Amino acid sequence: DGGITQSPKYLFRKEGQNVTLSCEQNLNHDAMYWYRQDPGQGLRLIYYSQIVNDFQKGDIAEGYSVSREKKESFPLTVTSAQKNPTAFYLCASTRDRDQPQHFGDGTRLSIL
Amino acid sequence: GQQLNQSPQSMFIQEGEDVSMNCTSSSIFNTWLWYKQEPGEGPVLLIALYKAGELTSNGRLTAQFGITRKDSFLNISASIPSDVGIYFCAGRGSSNTGKLIFGQGTTLQVKP
Numbered sequence: 001d002g003g004i005t006q007s008p009k010y011l012f013r014k015e016g017q018n019v020t021l022s023c024e025q026n027l028n029h030d031a032m033y034w035y036r037q038d039p040g041q042g043l044r045l046i047y048y049s050q051i052v053n054d055f056q057k058g059d060i061a062e063g064y065s066v067s068r069e070k071k072e073s074f075p076l077t078v079t080s081a082q083k084n085p086t087a088f089y090l091c092a093s094t095r096d097r098d099q100p101q102h103f104g105d106g107t108r109l110s111i112l
Numbered sequence: 113g114q115q116l117n118q119s120p121q122s123m124f125i126q127e128g129e130d131v132s133m134n135c136t137s138s139s140i141f142n143t144w145l146w147y148k149q150e151p152g153e154g155p156v157l158l159i160a161l162y163k164a165g166e167l168t169s170n171g172r173l174t175a176q177f178g179i180t181r182k183d184s185f186l187n188i189s190a191s192i193p194s195d196v197g198i199y200f201c202a203g204r205g206s207s208n209t210g211k212l213i214f215g216q217g218t219t220l221q222v223k224p
Binding site for chain 1: 116118121143145147152153154155156157160200202208209210211212214215216217
């Protein structure tokens, strides 16, 4: 089945540690997005990529990094510089900028 | 970053009742999207709207793209327990990035 797969479902980070969240899609979508969701808030854009080997910062990029080496993959690294990483992270993709975004099932990141 | 104003924040209703929620923005949008999110999962697209004044239904759900292009509403008729979840609106402006702006969400609880 076509879709967006995020892994792991749950992730724990130690102080000073970088962690990487995986997002893979087999929908042949060009654009991919990373959002952060905190309780009672809407989704906030971290990074997005409209095409392979290109990505732009969203509204809250500080403390995060991404890469887009393959069309189907858009991993997000939460670095030690992100002092409040506990949140639900959602990955989305879309065929082109005028189409709706479709989401994966998210990764919940917590601090140990 | 910019956010939409979504209301109400939460609703607790009796099964069978109709539900109405809306989103307003200070900016004009070219697209309005409505998503539903269940606990621990990613948002799922319910309805997409692309033209001012457009009225679109999806089963018991009906959404409209406001004439001013600054608002949208979602109605759910004859609610059932499985309607429980968080409903998000999202708007897209005229930029070429495909970026979405999300409302804060409306939490719906349905009492059987």
